[in-house]
Amino acid sequence: MSSAPVSTSSPVDAPPDTVVHVDDLSISYAAGRRDVPVVRGVSFSIRPGRALGLVGESGSGKSTVARTLLAHLRRGSRIVGGRVTVAGSDVFALGDRERRALRGGTAALVAQNAGQALTPSMRVGRQLREALESHGLPGGHERVLELVRHVRLPDPETIVERYPHQLSGGQQQRIAIAMAIAARPRLLVLDEPTTALDVVTQAAVLELVRDLSVELEMAILLVSHDLGVVSAMADEIAVMRDGVIVEHRQTAELFADPQHEYTRELLASAPRTSATGLSAERGGGRASAPPPPLVTAADLVVRYARSLPPAVDAVSFAIGAQETLAVVGESGSGKSTLATAMAGLIPAESGTFTFRGDDGIEGDLTRPVARRSLDLRRSVQLVFQNADTSLNPRRTVGAAIARPLRLFTGSTSPDRVAELLEEVGLTPDFASRLPAQLSGGQRQRVGIARALAAGPELIIADEITTALDVRVQAGVLDLLTDLRDEKGLGCLFISHDLAVVRGVADRVAVMTGGRFVEIGSTEDVFSGPNHPYTRQLLDATLDPGTTVLRGVDDTTRTWRDADGWDDLGDGHRIRRWESA
């Protein structure tokens, strides 16, 4: 905070050809009787056809800044100083009519979650028509269809008749984009536009946005917490922290030579699919003595209801002691169902699924939790994706950890609770706090401590870092790796993010449509050869610093399952496939 922004292309007076010019903008938010500054002295400008990326962690004020470009402030916030100029006029000095012309006319917004940003009670065609008509454009049926085609949605005639909830996340986001470009704005503000999307869909949507910005010569402000997304899309990047831009550079420069300490920290924490030291080093130590598997699954089938197709379809794998198996796939691939079944929250329909622990504990994991022995329940512990909801808000951290201690070990001592807190990198005084007094990362650590309290041999980690900021995520992942090594825990690590997986997993399984299509050591899976689906995932994953978007098609599937598997050696197996 104390250090001045490092800036090579310092934005001084607005050059005449800029679409956006933000000058020394400060915003504060009234929380009770205090005025909390949320944005302080932010300045930047964007020229037509150029893209600026605004990067920062949650609460850095990046969204607040972005929305001022449409003269929008959160209730309770106010401008303390500075000016926002879009297309030559001060947006906060506009009258009602001019402000409406600005919103959606000169500048348009695409919000994070299109599922919530589209009006649920209105057909999407009507919402598109409204976007045209509110800016004095003809809103005929043909014009609406044209918009839908423009965002590359198939079968526009059907799409316009749908309600938002009848579309997939990617389709919803494309409709939101279509709505935004309806009046051909000069500026497009994208507020975390792909955060809620699968990686393949994300790549396709980003490609669409980039092509549209070239075609329509729009200036772009892209807000994201994801360095990969920003680096692939933006010409220059501004890094925000606590309401201040700490560094503002050309994209390539920023990644090659980050000046500010915070930027360097962010870059270092970001997971990448390109090789990191960790797994290679571990892989070497382990090849000599393959440990006996802790969990073995063969032809496992899990189904939510008789009438539905199986969510997990004939999956086979093994997890060794001290081994982390990562299961990767898009949402709906069945990866979380697999975790849920292993935790015994949904019974398996068929196949074998057994646990065989070091100290002789054996059990059948196809059984629901109510029919599992105490020892088996103790040995298999679950850590949840969302740390906000995984802790009872009315119980202290100490009580949350003491509960499994009492249940599984029969005794609860404050010393043991303190010990567990220290094991996960917290201090013993956390025991008396309530979850609401903790940050996201701290809550997730408590979640892990609660799992450790049982004294497990296997941890099921279901997307445990998805809701965390990148620096916090790095810390939690390190903790998980340390625990695996020190305590010899096995781990089923569920994630949608290949980059995250690369840093923690010994082996990786890729899942789609309820089936595994590829499984192998982390090294092998990332170096290939791969199943086409894995290839697609890898291509779509954006590492920080990538400046290219590899063309990824999220609509058509280029392969279909064939019988049997190909064994590439070292346990690297790929499901056979044929081109479709």
Added chain:
Amino acid sequence: MTRSTTDATGAALNAGPGGLPGRIRGVATSLTSSLSGSAALTIGLGLIAVHVVLAVLAPWIAGHDPVATDSTVALTGSTWTHWLGTDQYGRDILSRTLNGGRYALLVTFLATTIAVGIGTVLGCITAYADNWFDEVVMRIVDALLAVPSILALLVVVTVFDSGLWVIVLAVTVVYAPAVTRVVRGAARTIITQDYVTAARARGEKPLSIVFREILPNVMDVVLVEYAMRASWIVLLISTLSFLGFGANPPTPDWGLMVQENRTALTVAPLGALAPIVALATLVIGLNLSADGLSKSLGIDRAQKGAVS
């Protein structure tokens, strides 16, 4: 990604009234439900507290015997001996008003506590069960809700007389189903939370999950329910008295007082107005508390089907 940060929660908890200037305007606006939760809650609880204190102290501070008649001073206006005047039998209106809340408050307290208690436990259990038991209980609850509450009360009171426990039990039967429904709704959203899943994955007993994980987290909804139901029950009980089915004359009771003094409204308006003001302030206090609670606890009454 929008993440609920500690800051946001802290801000929500601290969110107090905005500016101080304009005291009078402040008081006027804080009477409305559009105000910050803590102001409404303070005023609401204050009103309730005043009522409770007055009801407890009534026999000592009233000054007159509330049932003593004196035909020489019937229907006087305000005098030095009778501040609020007298009714047609010469009874002191102030004394009757002060004493008139005792019975209503006691019944309300007992009935609300029992009804909300039963409804809360039943609501949590049915929500967690989510099976045939849930289905059966909810159908019964629906059917009970369909029978008009005032009719049920009237019948019970005429048949069994209007004794304290008869009314308390009747009110409980009438209101427990409604509370069950609301609490069940709140509990169902709690059950989807991961900490309940975590308890299930540990293999905790169902009752332990209901009482340790679910119940503490619906307590905010229950508190709001309590304040709101109490306001209804106060009104219901005075309505019963007004209709002649509740307290028997000459007992001092607000509803009964309004009924008795209604015809003399043009001559001695205070006879009916004093009990009404007393009743209305109590109900406003309860409603403000419900509002304030729901606001400071972050519950939306509308979503929970406030008036079921």
Added chain:
Amino acid sequence: MNASIAPTVLLVLRRLATALLTVLLASLFVFFAVQALPGDVAQQLLGQDATPDAVAALRETLGLDQNVWLRYGNWLLGSATGDFGISLVSGEPVGPDLLVAFRNSMLIAVPAMVVGVALSLTLGVIAGVRRGRPSDHTISLVSLIVMSVPEFMVATILVLLFAIAIPVFPAVVLRGDSATVAELLPAVWLPAIVLTLAMAAYIVRTARSSTIDVMASEFVTTAELKGLTTRQVVWRHAVPSALLPTLNVVALNVAWLLGGVVVVENVFNYPGMGKLMLESVFNRDLPTIQAIAVVSALVYVVCNLAADLIALALDPRLRTRRKARS
């Protein structure tokens, strides 16, 4: 589109079945509760000094000596065809009297309902949209006060103002039970106004808070940032979603209105179902009490059913959800 029709129909059918079950259960409760009351119907009909023989004979004619379930079945079948039995007071069938009382209640309830719902939803939405402004404070304050003052007082004050101080409307209905619609018309105004006020307060408050919720939602912000006018944002985008949580409250209030508005009818001596209810309770006229309870339950269930169906029409998401449970 075809695919979405079948589940919708199923949903509606399921909802209808639940409604029917609720009415049946309610009738069962009412019947057995009334049976459990002390006192003997035959004895009461004949008076205290009737001979035991006469009482026994009447019991047989009334079918009171039959199995209780059989009697329930007969009563239920009778009720379904409008035959609610014989009044213990008048000795006449309950049905026709009840019908007249119900019609009279409709006369004040329907206008109150139409005006009250429209007015209170509008006011609630306005207060929600203009949150924190003077208009919101006024609406909220008035609704809080109206909600906290019992109906018998509102009624009394209105009588004082508009029947005694400024005699515009008659204070009470003098004709009693035999009044025709034309004779009642001048008398419906004050009761209808009291009812409107009483129900409006709750709906205003619910509509206000659900409007505030919806106005804070992302899709409303999106609509705003599309460049729409406030009017378009509110009425096209926010209101359909804001009405959803309000529907149940409206349904409950309407059911309360139609199901006999005891206090108001008592104050105005208005010959509706509420007054009939009071009289029959006072006279322990059990068949009439049973009939009123069942009719009220039916009204309650129909109102809730209507609310659910309107919700289904308002929110397309409800139509495709697998399990739409109450």
